[in-house]
Amino acid sequence: MPETNNANRNNRPGGAKWRAAIYDIIFEADTPAGKYFDILLIISILLSVLVVMLDSINSIREVYGEILYYLEWFFTIIFTIEYFLRLICVRDRIRYATSPLGIVDLVAIVPTYLSLFLPGSQFLLVIRVLRVLRIFRVLKLVHYVSEAEMLSKALRASRQKITVFLFTVITLVIILGSLMYLIEGEENGFTSIPTSIFWAIVTLTTVGFGDIVPQTPLGRILASVIMILGYSIIAVPTGIVTSEISFASIEERKKAGPERTCAQCGNSDHDSDALFCKHCGTKV
């Protein structure tokens, strides 16, 4: 997010005055106009997602279907205008259009137009909910952004361990699911290997829908093993992530305290208990 902010600053158009004014309203969250615009935008997004949800409920569509249809188009046109305004007033259009935020902005309006040719696709509009993530920028929740970054950093750091874990889980459910198919068979609901693998995932993750339940003694013993396995190995991703979050927290705390910049070399990355600059040895 902060990078996007920087990108925005660099993207501010130098040319026509009206473009700069629109830019300030649409892209900046610091000015009063920009703040009001963003709050209005978030309310519109939430309302439009609500419209899509209500439209999917049969009993409501039968009564208010027409109103919801017009509201859907109303919000889509609003968001289309907003999208083109954004395109017009940024300096580097390709950069905005290919940024994650720009793609979400586009994807949030396409399904309505698509629904003219492909009925049903309007429900994809719920993707608009992703636009609400702008809320973090509006409310200047710098803290939240930095916490989100710390979390995603911890998750990225544990990416490889998580991949190894997921590989193991997938191999496990394929083999255990197939075994359950052989043991229980079609008469007990394990109608095919894919179905049995789905059941093994449902059981290993401790979700347990209960639409299929093993009936034979051997099947129940294997199911017990799967359940206790699932109950125990959840410890592994938890352990991985906890360990990474702890390390990230410790480093954050080390750096906490008033920021001190070394007069000699300009380094400002000091531990809170540092008396000398670790890069040039000068007292700080």
Add this chain to the structure above:
Amino acid sequence: MPETNNANRNNRPGGAKWRAAIYDIIFEADTPAGKYFDILLIISILLSVLVVMLDSINSIREVYGEILYYLEWFFTIIFTIEYFLRLICVRDRIRYATSPLGIVDLVAIVPTYLSLFLPGSQFLLVIRVLRVLRIFRVLKLVHYVSEAEMLSKALRASRQKITVFLFTVITLVIILGSLMYLIEGEENGFTSIPTSIFWAIVTLTTVGFGDIVPQTPLGRILASVIMILGYSIIAVPTGIVTSEISFASIEERKKAGPERTCAQCGNSDHDSDALFCKHCGTKV
């Protein structure tokens, strides 16, 4: 809780002697009379909650309905008298009436009177169970209170990370739920987007009621992704809270004994029972 205790001490009325006497019985837990009063109060609260619960069971209400009705009024009148006594004998009435404990004391009697006009509202009386939290004060469970404070401090410290996590989860279930609605459709139980989102929450949190189960191959693949996702991302709040609790524990332990630094070698890593520095043998 300790603040409330302090508040109580300051709230002790200086005026009439009988008010001070009542205050000592109702508010203090240190005097024998106060202790007996508190124990009696907790038993009454538990009994009155039991009465409300039993009253909600049809087979019991049919037989003992009248007795339960009178018992409900009996406890309500007792608690009403208690509430007014509390109001009378504290010095700062507004302060008590607007404190969390005071509000709970009031809310615990209102539903019975309300049920005269609004049948059914008497079941709100279970809110009385909150009053049982006084038990921590009665039993002088200072340890428990300090542990509760440490826990809530750890949770407060991780508030922002938890918010970011909940935001992500809510965005996820809205998008995944809508996708399931498009994939599975009404014929497989996913009758509307809100229903599908509810199903996505049920599945992601690994609750798995099993009233709706995906039937199409694509739906099952997406469901598997949701389940494995839910199974894995539970690691995130756990990691956050564990990390905070560990830090809180470390700080508590540090405070437990004053930190002692060896005058000879500067080592400060001493066991709490150490008499001599383990690195240089100097007395500490």
Add this chain to the structure above:
Amino acid sequence: MPETNNANRNNRPGGAKWRAAIYDIIFEADTPAGKYFDILLIISILLSVLVVMLDSINSIREVYGEILYYLEWFFTIIFTIEYFLRLICVRDRIRYATSPLGIVDLVAIVPTYLSLFLPGSQFLLVIRVLRVLRIFRVLKLVHYVSEAEMLSKALRASRQKITVFLFTVITLVIILGSLMYLIEGEENGFTSIPTSIFWAIVTLTTVGFGDIVPQTPLGRILASVIMILGYSIIAVPTGIVTSEISFASIEERKKAGPERTCAQCGNSDHDSDALFCKHCGTKV
């Protein structure tokens, strides 16, 4: 367990030689005879538990009921003789009879005799499975015992935090369950407040049987809150226990390394990086 071992050693009878011989066989696990006895005992216990389990399956009882009945009595008589031999050959009978192991030994034979007057009570015999815990002593799994002690120490240390957590959970499910009763009502399966509280426990703990599922929009919103709450607060006990286990592990590792005893004061509780005795300051 080690204390029991010590207790055994002190309990060794000094008198008659045959009593000492029986004691060595029954109570000691170090001698060959004692080891064979213990292995035989564990096999008997497992077989007798299996008999009780099989006896509870209708289709098996119909065919093999008589055999199982005799086997049950056979094992009970064996264990009764063993119990009296234990009573005879220990020095302090009251101490053995009131020790946890002694009580389990008695409870493991009583239900069969009780079933003569109270049919059905023979199924309580599964309590015999507790006797299998002797296996830790037989196999000399000192490591396992020390690990078990470390775990139970960590759990004891987090006892107060866990109590606070459980209190909060119980208060939560009572209030949330009652709210669900008011919102959903009897027509949707929430037939009484106790039933609704049971449902709230099922949902909060992410078990999710699915026999009762909320149907109203408001009920589903509250259910979503309960599920996400349950999904998140599981982090609290996990954080507590993880933190305690980490501390216990750190302390264990600190003490690891060859045991060094101070020549001056006899203290042998040194950290692995200690150069001087922390009690008397002598070099170690």
Add this chain to the structure above:
Amino acid sequence: MPETNNANRNNRPGGAKWRAAIYDIIFEADTPAGKYFDILLIISILLSVLVVMLDSINSIREVYGEILYYLEWFFTIIFTIEYFLRLICVRDRIRYATSPLGIVDLVAIVPTYLSLFLPGSQFLLVIRVLRVLRIFRVLKLVHYVSEAEMLSKALRASRQKITVFLFTVITLVIILGSLMYLIEGEENGFTSIPTSIFWAIVTLTTVGFGDIVPQTPLGRILASVIMILGYSIIAVPTGIVTSEISFASIEERKKAGPERTCAQCGNSDHDSDALFCKHCGTKV
């Protein structure tokens, strides 16, 4: 895996040139030919597992049964040839045939031949999925292998604690399951002690299929205890594994950079990018 790699290197045949050439293609992943072979192999394995899965779905078998049958034999013959080529070109055949990879290679072809005599056993072919684990070698995911080793090291280190935990869980479900059988009885679905124990496992691990749900008040109270117990004690394996993973991570990080001690003040807590001691300013 690395050991296997070493084993391979030592196993490279010195004799005939064509054997060495085949060895390089089949066993090595470093040469271009070896890499293409491995990628082709993994695709074949995944396709053959897919064939087995599709063959288990009735509606697909009815239409494409014959094609799937021939594909199954096609892949089996391919893998059989590959297995014999492997046997021919390694130096130490017994060593390869008894290594985990060698056993999986054999087990991956046997079921098809077995299905000639024992219909249904061809579904055991899903074991082929284990061969996909070779993917780690192909993609040279050294990082993943080292992460996998770290994880399995952490799990091995917590083996004894996990055993104690599983012993406790098994004892718990046997006793709690039997109690539920006595309380609820056959009329509420708890038809035998083994069934009740299976239900106790389903409930304790928070899977909750919901095919059997307690109906009596006492049964529901005990079920609540089981659920809250299961919800809480999941903290134990999590705590154990988290603690071990943290220690393994700390050690890994320590090894990452050589520990540098400041010659001046003895401080050894330097950041990896430090050039000067942060406490006294001396060069390190």
